[in-house]
Amino acid sequence: MIQIDHVSKCFDGITAVNDLSLTIEEGKVFGLLGTNGAGKSTLLRMICGVFRPDKGSILSDNRPIYENPEVKQEIFYISDDAYYFSNASAEDMIRFYQLSYPDFQTERIYELLDKFSLDKKRRISTFSKGMKKQLSLLLGICSGAKWLFCDESFDGLDPVMRQAIKSLFAQEMCDRDFTPVIASHNLRELEDICDHVGLLHQGGILLSRDLEDLKSNLHKVQLALEGEDISDYLRQRLEIMNIEKRGSLYTVTAKGDLDIILTVIRAKEPVFCESLPLSLEEIFISETGVHGYDIKNLIL
Numbered sequence: 001m002i003q004i005d006h007v008s009k010c011f012d013g014i015t016a017v018n019d020l021s022l023t024i025e026e027g028k029v030f031g032l033l034g035t036n037g038a039g040k041s042t043l044l045r046m047i048c049g050v051f052r053p054d055k056g057s058i059l060s061d062n063r064p065i066y067e068n069p070e071v072k073q074e075i076f077y078i079s080d081d082a083y084y085f086s087n088a089s090a091e092d093m094i095r096f097y098q099l100s101y102p103d104f105q106t107e108r109i110y111e112l113l114d115k116f117s118l119d120k121k122r123r124i125s126t127f128s129k130g131m132k133k134q135l136s137l138l139l140g141i142c143s144g145a146k147w148l149f150c151d152e153s154f155d156g157l158d159p160v161m162r163q164a165i166k167s168l169f170a171q172e173m174c175d176r177d178f179t180p181v182i183a184s185h186n187l188r189e190l191e192d193i194c195d196h197v198g199l200l201h202q203g204g205i206l207l208s209r210d211l212e213d214l215k216s217n218l219h220k221v222q223l224a225l226e227g228e229d230i231s232d233y234l235r236q237r238l239e240i241m242n243i244e245k246r247g248s249l250y251t252v253t254a255k256g257d258l259d260i261i262l263t264v265i266r267a268k269e270p271v272f273c274e275s276l277p278l279s280l281e282e283i284f285i286s287e288t289g290v291h292g293y294d295i296k297n298l299i300l
Contacts, residue, residue, distance in 0.1 A: 001025055002047060002147070007056035008203075009042050016042040018203035019056070024181060024196075026146075028210075029169060031190035032183040033284075034200030040183040041080060043200065044149050047181075048077040060147070073101060076145035080152040082136045084124045090135055091120045103144025112138050116164070129156045137165050141172055148180045154189050166193050191280040199284065207284070214283045219261055221252045223270040230268050237264050241286045253278070253286060 002024040009017040017039045024030050024047075034040045045051045047058055049065040049072050058065055065071050084093060090113060098104045113120050116134050124132060133156050140148045154162055172178040184190055190197065198208040218241070230250070231243050239255040248271075254261050258275060265273055 001061060003057075003059045003062070004043075004047070005057050005059075007043075007046060007053045007058060009039075009046060009051060009054050011042075015203055017046070017053075020200075020204050021056075022198060022205050022208060024179070026177065026179045027173065028179065028195035029173075029193055030179070030181045031194035031197040032181060032200060033185070033187060033190065033197060034183070035185055038185075038200045039203040040185075040200055041151050044077065044151050044181075044183055048072070048075050048149055050077070074146040075149065076101070076140040076143045076147070077149045078136045078140055078151060078153045080155075082132060082153075084132075086125075088124055089121050090118060090124065093124070093135075093139060094120075097139055097143055101143040101145060105142040105144055109138055109142040112142065112168075116161075130158065130161065133157055134161060134165075137168075141168055146177050146179065148178070150180065150182045152184055154182065154184065155186075162193075169193070187279075187281045187284065197280070197284075211280070211283075215278060218253070218255055218278060218283060218286055219258045220276045220278050220282065221254070221261060221265060221273060222276055223250050223252070223265055223273040224248050225250065225268060225270045233268070234264065251276075253282065255286075 004020060004022040004024075007017055007020050008015065020039075020043065032040055032043070042051065046053050047065065049068065052066050060071050060074065063071050065075070085096070088096075094104075094106065094109055098106065110120065116138065118127075118131060118135055118138075124135065127135065133153055137150070137153060140150070154165070157165065169178075169180050173180075182190060182194065194211060196208070196210050199206045226248050229245070231245065234240055234243065234252060234254075238252075238261055240252065241255060242251075242253040244251040252261075252265070262273065262275070
């Protein structure tokens with residue numbers, strides 16, 4: 001478990017992270033969302049022991065991370081602009097990481113390089129952006145590290161490659177003690193991969209919840225009804241987050257038990273009525289709206 005307790009970090013008088021507290025549990029894919037400048041990269045670098053917090057503490061299983069080589073062997077960090085040695089090949093980087101990570105999976109990474117059609121002897125500087133991202137993620141997965149921190153690392157991957165990496169994450173989490181933490185400014189990047197999502201805004205955590213918990217109490221229902229406008233009827237009986245009406249078609253987002261929501265709606269005898277899946281964006285719009293924030297102005 002990563003325990004972040006009242007952490008702050010400033011650069012030249014500018015506060016990047018402000019009194020932030022957060023717990024990252026093992027065994028779940030954690031998504032850290034925030035606009036550019038929200039403090040995601042600074043927070044990740046503090047968690048990984050690159051920066052020292054100005055205030056507060058960051059612990060991994062109750063052990064300090066900063067200047068602790070033993071703990072850092074359990075952490076692999078992929079920055080938004082991953083650095084490779086000049087003229088290095090994938091093979092060169094493998095030899096480098098073997099020195100830092102005693103459990104590095106050498107045989108496996110060569111197998112994965114072949115599967116991803118990445119030439120182990122080709123200079124990385126000649127790789128495309130997407131190929132560099134793939135290589136970074138494969139090195140991280142095969143490092144044997146317990147924690148993999150990815151800063152915008154899915155940016156630039158096509159849908160097929162994103163699915164392949166997602167499958168590798170799932171396999172690794174089944175096979176050993178492995179937890180990916182993915183920072184992004186894009187809700188859609190993380191929607192199909194994360195179990196837990198935290199929303200970072202102006203250097204602090206606005207929301208940190210399991211997706212299943214968020215989804216279990218929030219529902220979207222679409223219905224068609226001729227005649228009267230039932231918007232007021234629904235607002236009086238349900239905890240309505242949003243109602244959209246186009247002609248006779250309603251799309252209702254409400255909190256509460258789904259069976260109760262459907263019972264209230266069906267009392268008006270709609271032509272049809274069905275429950276629809278909620279997107280991560282719709283969930284966050286609902287949750288942040290309670291706190292007076294407009295998610296559309298925070299996250300792309």
